[in-house]
Amino acid sequence: MIDPILTKLALRRARKHVNPRIVMRSRQTSQTSMIAGFAPGATPSLRExxxxxxxGARTASRVVGALFLREMKTRFGRSRIGYLWAVLEPISHVAVMSFVYWAINRRAPVGDNVILFFVTGVLPYFLFQKTAQHLGGAIRGNHLVLRMPLVTGLDLVVARAxxxxxxxxxxxxLIFGFLILSGRAALPEQPxxxxxxxxxxFAFGFGVGTINAVLMTVWKSWVLxxxxxxxxxxxxxxxFFFIDRIPANLRDWLSWNPLTHAVGWFRVGYVEAYGSVTLDPAYLIKWTVGAVIIGLCMERAAQRAVQSG
Structure with a gap:
């Protein structure tokens, strides 16, 4: 739900101490001299x-800050239930799988702490999944905000990210604090x-989320x-399993999934014993760089369609 009053007040503050002509110049670098107010044909100095x-960067940060506050109010509202659910959702996944392992009398896939193993898998997955999913609606559900001066689709995506x-x-x-203070987990070995x-x-989720934001705006079916x-x-x-302990042919197929490396990388940072021979952080980084570049290029190319809705 859009709160135009809050947004207008916040953006009005953001525009108080800025020259709109300078802002336009920073956002459209191809017309730097004309928009900045230099005489035709004049070349601005490096300092200028x-x-x-x-x-322009200060203005963009103020706009994103205002949008961030608006997103927080829209997402969680005035109720604390939204904040509570953000904590309870990953805990519920860990609790269900921990109960299943306890019911069938199975040990943790690695080590003897089944809760810690599951937590270190659920949290990085949720970081990607929630970021990519929620960024998809950043532009599609905020067309009225895009009609305000200085606001772009990328501002909305960054604020939500x-x-x-x-x-x-x-x-x-909250989760690790509870586990550590209750004695159910130690401090991370490699924080x-x-x-x-x-x-x-998170950057991988941002790249995929930016792609989703554009596709969900120009192609409605992508939402489904x-x-x-x-x-x-x-x-x-x-x-919920250790990849090195599954058949080699299946392990090879799963290693193509970049999220497998995201989960494994986070795990090995918390407990070195969770290290895997299939872990390849460079593979995840390549996917991340590609997703971010493609997402930003798509947002730029579809800017007119995004602005018009």
């Missing part, structure tokens, strides 16, 4: 170019590896097609 870039990242970080801190794996996984195509990934991303 940099100043215009900084002014930042909200997904902030939500995921809060959920991670920087966990952070890097999470960042690349994308979930059907990606739903099997939940079962084939090594969330």
């Amino acid at each position: 170019e940099f100043a215009a870039f900084v002014a 930042l909200l997904e990242a902030a939500t995921w970080v809060a959920v991670v801190l 920087l590896v966990c952070a890097l794996a999470a960042f690349v996984t 097609i994308y979930p059907m195509l990606t739903r099997p990934l939940y079962h084939f991303s090594a969330i």
